[in-house]
Amino acid sequence: MKSLEEILEYTSQLAFDLEFRHARDWKAEDPTRVLIGYLPIYFPREIVHAMNGLAVGIMGAGDRIQIIKGDAYYQSYICHMPRGIIELALNGNLDNFDGFIFPSICDVIRNLSGMFQILGKGKFVKYLDYPQNFLSHVGGEFYRAELMHVIQEIEKLNGVKLSPEKLNQSIRLYNRNRKLIEEIYTIRQDYPWRLSAVDLYHLLRAGLTLPVEMHNELLETVLIHIQEDIGEEMDKIKVVVSGAFCEQPPVGLIKTIEIAGCYIVDDDFMLGSRWIEGDVDDTSDDPVGALVDAYLSQSTFSSAVYDIENPKSQRLLELVRRRKADGIIFAAPSFCDPALLDRPTLQNACEEAGIRYISFQYHENTGQFKVIQEQVGAFSDSIKLWEDMPLEAS
Numbered sequence: 001m002k003s004l005e006e007i008l009e010y011t012s013q014l015a016f017d018l019e020f021r022h023a024r025d026w027k028a029e030d031p032t033r034v035l036i037g038y039l040p041i042y043f044p045r046e047i048v049h050a051m052n053g054l055a056v057g058i059m060g061a062g063d064r065i066q067i068i069k070g071d072a073y074y075q076s077y078i079c080h081m082p083r084g085i086i087e088l089a090l091n092g093n094l095d096n097f098d099g100f101i102f103p104s105i106c107d108v109i110r111n112l113s114g115m116f117q118i119l120g121k122g123k124f125v126k127y128l129d130y131p132q133n134f135l136s137h138v139g140g141e142f143y144r145a146e147l148m149h150v151i152q153e154i155e156k157l158n159g160v161k162l163s164p165e166k167l168n169q170s171i172r173l174y175n176r177n178r179k180l181i182e183e184i185y186t187i188r189q190d191y192p193w194r195l196s197a198v199d200l201y202h203l204l205r206a207g208l209t210l211p212v213e214m215h216n217e218l219l220e221t222v223l224i225h226i227q228e229d230i231g232e233e234m235d236k237i238k239v240v241v242s243g244a245f246c247e248q249p250p251v252g253l254i255k256t257i258e259i260a261g262c263y264i265v266d267d268d269f270m271l272g273s274r275w276i277e278g279d280v281d282d283t284s285d286d287p288v289g290a291l292v293d294a295y296l297s298q299s300t301f302s303s304a305v306y307d308i309e310n311p312k313s314q315r316l317l318e319l320v321r322r323r324k325a326d327g328i329i330f331a332a333p334s335f336c337d338p339a340l341l342d343r344p345t346l347q348n349a350c351e352e353a354g355i356r357y358i359s360f361q362y363h364e365n366t367g368q369f370k371v372i373q374e375q376v377g378a379f380s381d382s383i384k385l386w387e388d389m390p391l392e393a394s
């Protein structure tokens with residue numbers, strides 16, 4: 001069994017391999033294999049896996065490359081992530097991909113899908129519209145048609161037909177993946193010092209570029225290691241980070257939150273990997289329908305989803321209570337409409353519930369964390385010192 005340090009070193013490299021070398025090597029072993037890139041947040045990777053493909057998450061370039069051409073494509077009042085992705089595309093980093101999926105999260109992603117089409121990237125570019133109606137005969141039918149379109153596009157690429165048996169097998173593997181991730185979060189809820197938030201982030205992000213079988217092996221080994229009494233508890237508060245579901249915060253920012261006195265016990269950094277709560281039915285004669293049903297009834301909450309029947313503010317508070325967190329850090333990318341438009345509603349809910357919070361914005365390539373460190377440090381200290389004081393008095 002590999003040591004925890006070995007795995008974490010490996011995943012930290014893989015998480016930010018913007019050449020996608022592992023995925024390219026995987027594809028080179030078999031001419032019928034395909035690489036399908038998908039953007040944040042959620043995409044049912046099972047269908048690609050079942051058709052001899054690898055769905056690779058494209059989460060932006062972070063602070064790892066200098067943006068030169070990407071800035072020419074976007075106005076200054078647009079978030080940073082699409083600039084990094086355009087830069088990767090223009091630099092040839094995505095040339096080995098056969099197709100791209102742009103899940104409907106906001107207008108920026110929609111426009112980015114158009115730019116990929118104009119630039120002729122991939123053999124297909126699909127803007128995948130998610131239903132905002134959760135009735136199976138309305139939103140469900142619509143979503144099924146969207147997935148069938150993706151399936152047809154992949155079949156055109158490699159001639160592989162999707163069978164229910166193969167799709168059920170893929171669903172089983174991804175069920176295992178989601179379960180392992182949740183088990184790691186559950187252990188970290190009580191023992192967050194056993195695996196830092198940065199290490200967890202690398203572990204999950206690496207999974208966006210690996211076959212699920214390999215990622216499951218890594219997760220299983222990490223789970224074994226963190227069941228041991230390792231590391232040392234420090235005097236920190238526990239927080240949930242919310243709002244960072246699409247453009248990812250720089251790793252330095254996650255580290256800063258921890259250094260400033262917080263254990264992050266839940267977050268929405270790699271939300272797509274945790275989107276479906278619980279298992280998808282892996283025994284159905286109609287596994288595409290099982291994926292559709294899972295989306296309609298087992299999706300987590302996010303600013304990307306219209307959820308009047310199941311308000312995200314209540315689900316966020318419930319998460320904070322379940323994780324026994326001391327407060328919330330609202331961290332959203334600058335100019336991110338979905339996250340920032342939701343923020344007042346979420347903050348109001350916190351105030352009504354007496355849950356403490358702080359808020360700030362970032363870019364994926366933010367390099368200065370001093371102000372954030374001071375803000376988070378003061379937040380942590382205030383909770384430690386005045387834990388029992390009513391919210392309005394602290």
Ligand code: SF4
Binds near residue numbers: 082109246247333
């Ligand atoms: S970070 Fe926000 S605004 Fe930018 S692409 Fe993602 S959801 Fe859209």
